[in-house]
Amino acid sequence: MAETAADATASTPGQDPNRRDFIYIAAVAAAAGGAAAVAWPFIDQMNPAADTLAAASVEYDLSKVEPGAQVVITWRKQPLFIRNRTAAQIASAVKDDHADMKDPATDASRVKPGHAQWLILLGSCTHLGCVPTEGGGKYGGWLCPCHGSVYDTAGRIRSGPAPKNLELPEYTFLTDTKVKIG
Amino acid sequence: MSGQSTYEPKSAITRWMDKRLPVSRLVWDSFVDYPTPRNLNYWWTFGGILSLCLGVQIITGIILAMHYQVGPGAFASVEHIMRDVNYGWMIRYIHANGASMFFVAVYVHMLRGLYYGSYKAPREVLWLLGCVIYLLMMATAFMGYVLPWGQMSFWGAKVITNLFGALPLVGKPITIWLWGGYAVDYPTLNRFFSLHYLLPFMIAGVVILHIWALHVAGQNNPTGVEPKSKADTVAFTPYATVKDGFAMSLFLIMFALFVFYLPNALGHADNYTEANPLKTPPHIVPEWYFLPFYAILRAIPDKLTGVLAMFGAIACLFALPWLDTSKVKSMRYRPQAKLYFVIFIVACVVLGFCGAHAPDDQVIPGLSAFQLLDSNINSFVWLSRIAALYYFAYFLVITPLLGLRETPLAVPESIAAPALSHPAE
Numbered sequence: 001m002a003e004t005a006a007d008a009t010a011s012t013p014g015q016d017p018n019r020r021d022f023i024y025i026a027a028v029a030a031a032a033g034g035a036a037a038v039a040w041p042f043i044d045q046m047n048p049a050a051d052t053l054a055a056a057s058v059e060y061d062l063s064k065v066e067p068g069a070q071v072v073i074t075w076r077k078q079p080l081f082i083r084n085r086t087a088a089q090i091a092s093a094v095k096d097d098h099a100d101m102k103d104p105a106t107d108a109s110r111v112k113p114g115h116a117q118w119l120i121l122l123g124s125c126t127h128l129g130c131v132p133t134e135g136g137g138k139y140g141g142w143l144c145p146c147h148g149s150v151y152d153t154a155g156r157i158r159s160g161p162a163p164k165n166l167e168l169p170e171y172t173f174l175t176d177t178k179v180k181i182g
Numbered sequence: 183m184s185g186q187s188t189y190e191p192k193s194a195i196t197r198w199m200d201k202r203l204p205v206s207r208l209v210w211d212s213f214v215d216y217p218t219p220r221n222l223n224y225w226w227t228f229g230g231i232l233s234l235c236l237g238v239q240i241i242t243g244i245i246l247a248m249h250y251q252v253g254p255g256a257f258a259s260v261e262h263i264m265r266d267v268n269y270g271w272m273i274r275y276i277h278a279n280g281a282s283m284f285f286v287a288v289y290v291h292m293l294r295g296l297y298y299g300s301y302k303a304p305r306e307v308l309w310l311l312g313c314v315i316y317l318l319m320m321a322t323a324f325m326g327y328v329l330p331w332g333q334m335s336f337w338g339a340k341v342i343t344n345l346f347g348a349l350p351l352v353g354k355p356i357t358i359w360l361w362g363g364y365a366v367d368y369p370t371l372n373r374f375f376s377l378h379y380l381l382p383f384m385i386a387g388v389v390i391l392h393i394w395a396l397h398v399a400g401q402n403n404p405t406g407v408e409p410k411s412k413a414d415t416v417a418f419t420p421y422a423t424v425k426d427g428f429a430m431s432l433f434l435i436m437f438a439l440f441v442f443y444l445p446n447a448l449g450h451a452d453n454y455t456e457a458n459p460l461k462t463p464p465h466i467v468p469e470w471y472f473l474p475f476y477a478i479l480r481a482i483p484d485k486l487t488g489v490l491a492m493f494g495a496i497a498c499l500f501a502l503p504w505l506d507t508s509k510v511k512s513m514r515y516r517p518q519a520k521l522y523f524v525i526f527i528v529a530c531v532v533l534g535f536c537g538a539h540a541p542d543d544q545v546i547p548g549l550s551a552f553q554l555l556d557s558n559i560n561s562f563v564w565l566s567r568i569a570a571l572y573y574f575a576y577f578l579v580i581t582p583l584l585g586l587r588e589t590p591l592a593v594p595e596s597i598a599a600p601a602l603s604h605p606a607e
Contacts, residue, residue: 042269044268045248045267045273049262049266049267049270050266050268051262051265052266
């Protein structure tokens with residue numbers, strides 16, 4: 001028995017790879033494939049569940065926002081800024097379109113065509129995620145209370161540690177006064 | 183873990199590590215070079231299968247705990263897992279059926295130990311640790327079954343916790359303490375969730391002791407004769423690892439059949455109804471793996487005696503190493519013991535069968551000839567009394583007496599001897 005065992009594990013000369021190598025490789029490959037197939041559901045279960053995805057878009061009636069005011073609603077469990085900008089605020093943002101900025105963007109690229117007064121942004125500072133305060137900072141946009149990032153009236157980063165402009169969510173105008181976000 | 187280590191670190195890194203924390207040496211000595219009896223059959227693969235079951239239950243359980251809510255949202259959160267969580271249905275079905283698979287494997291493992299005398303010297307502590315694991319498994323399974331907070335969960339919890347109420351004087355205060363109130367309620371659910379999460383790790387701890395004890399005493403084998411020379415053993419790797427791996431693969435196929443094709447075959451439809459403390463389901467039964475003990479409980483008309491008998495049935499397992507007087511380990515060489523063992527298995531199955539039926543139902547429908555005074559002998563309660571009597575007699579009367587009175591067959595000189603000469607069994 002001990003001899004047969006030794007024979008069985010020794011590679012057969014002249015055959016490379018031999019049949020035993022093939023069995024080892026096939027068995028380990030099948031086991032690895034199986035493990036990977038099982039691993040995916042166990043990883044994917046941590047992704048957003050169907051009920052979370054179902055609640056991922058909201059509709060909002062803009063007529064509730066007074067000119068010059070900002071309303072904060074929650075979207076995907078996060079604050080969303082809906083700001084009805086005055087003509088002066090739009091003008092000051094457009095004037096700075098070619099100013100020196102960290103994340104250059106024109107005011108027109110931050111809003112939907114024909115709806116320049118409506119600025120809809122994720123209320124989450126691009127530095128580390130605090131909620132910026134409306135009207136703070138020298139540009140009259142937002143000031144983040146955590147580390148002093150200053151955003152202008154187009155939500156563009158103008159000074160402070162934040163690297164990017166305030167993020168724009170995906171949204172469409174259903175009517176002139178109704179938007180669907182997400 | 184026993185004998186001289188043959189591990190030789192080959193690289194500079196493994197030599198450095200070996201002097202500081204010899205993990206590789208432990209693994210090598212325990213699972214590679216470890217000598218296993220050469221004649222182990224497939225009944226010996228269930229230890230590995232059980233480790234696999236524990237691993238599967240812990241992994242799927244940790245995942246379920248990520249999505250489960252304890253408290254008033256418990257029932258809804260289980261439906262959330264089934265419908266909304268990605269692959270939640272699969273993970274829950276693996277966990278729920280995994281409990282049954284775990285018990286299938288543990289019963290095979292225990293019966294193998296009974297048949298081949300694996301509890302006898304020098305493996306008494308190994309056996310006791312196994313009994314402790316079995317008890318922990320039962321506690322874990324029971325508390326896990328309560329968590330979905332369906333009707334069976336609730337009434338199962340109520341019935342089992344009320345067992346403690348049978349104790350004189352302390353009964354009532356103990357049940358109130360267990361419940362955290364005056365009935366099974368969310369405080370009970372909360373503590374069961376906590377303990378259901380804890381116990382599997384305690385099982386894992388006792389499993390380590392179990393394997394340690396196994397590697398100190400060495401594995402038993404179908405002949406029950408201890409290995410005497412190198413000719414009697416083969417290396418754990420590849421012989422045992424490949425054989426265990428093959429058995430695990432077959433076991434996983436059966437497991438998958440249940441998970442994907444019969445996911446609710448072993449459960450009860452009533453548990454998809456949310457717990458209602460005002461209404462008991464018409465027919466309440468535990469999961470299949472508890473049925474024999476449930477039948478013993480109901481076989482006895484007195485509450486306290488019934489509870490004691492049920493716990494006594496498990497206590498018999500703990501006492502077994504000292505109840506068995508036979509000098510021969512394996513029943514392969516004990517023809518009479520073999521016969522009583524088969525009847526014992528039949529008695530356990532009959533008990534399980536009785537546990538699944540209402541006590542007063544007729545075993546043979548329509549037959550009313552077996553009236554004895556006031557009782558109908560043709561009822562499940564009487565059948566379970568006969569089977570329970572045999573269960574206890576097997577441990578307390580047959581096993582001690584048989585070892586003294588039987589004439590065993592000739593036991594081989596060594597493991598290798600019969601293996602090489604191929605005698606008729």
